[in-house]
Amino acid sequence: MKRGLNLIGALSLATVLLYGCETAGTADSSESSTSSEVTQGDLTIAFVYTDSVINKYDYFKTKSAELTEKGKKFEGDLQGRASGFQQEVQTFQQTGGNMTPNQARAKQEELAKKEQNLMTYRDNLMQELSADEAALYSEVYDRVQSYIKTYAETNELTMVLSYTRGGAVWYGNDALDITESVIEGLNKDYTAAPADTVK
Secondary structure: OHHHHHHHHHHHHHHHHHHHHHHHHHHHHHHHHOOOOOOHHHOOEEEEEHHHHHHOOHHHHHHHHHHHHHHHHHHHHHHHHHHHHHHHHHHHHHHHHHOOHHHHHHHHHHHHHHHHHHHHHHHHHHHHHHHHHHHHHHHHHHHHHHHHHHHHHHOOOOEEEEEOOOOOOOOOOHHHEOHHHHHHHHHHHHHHOHHHHOO
16 A cells, blocks of 8 residues: 555656656747847857057058147147247346336236146147047047948858957957958958048
């Protein structure tokens, strides 16, 4: 009798386990059928060395050179103004003793105002250059991103990663490196219509 009860208990336990497994299997199969269309086996991934793409992009090199030239002009202009101001200060130091106290005070106030204006001018130039540089990088990143999107669609890539030292990608097989191909394509597009792309 005891042996019969043990057998019934074992059969009941087996039935519960079997039913549980079937339910779990059904849930798993429904989850897999509703999963994303792209499965791991379908992934085609590539990467680019971001610094190389930016620095070897002819458009960036051209615009960066223009920005450097603008910076040199600003620097020359600023140095000219600073030199003129310094000369005026030296002249005042040499001839200030011949002035009345009121004239000397007025000249000191004038020089202090000119110095403040010179510093404001310098700050404005630096802000303009900084804004130009930020705008250039933003534009270049937009252009590169747009090109890579087209490149990925053309070459049936699921994902293109940005490889930078200390970034999220620590290793990439060289076979997945499309940096040179992207640089070549970007420069080819830029060379084909430079008048349209240079602002």
